[in-house]
Amino acid sequence: MVLFTGSTVEEAIQKGLKELDIPRMKAHIKVVS
Secondary structure (H helix, E strand, C coil), X not given: CCXXXXXXXXXXXXHHHHHHCCCHHHCCXXXXX
């Protein structure tokens, strides 16, 4: 599991997808607050 943070959930998701270089459809995203 890899953890990414951001000001918003969407920002954290986009940072993670960019760093991992994968499309959103291939990612399993879990929000932890």
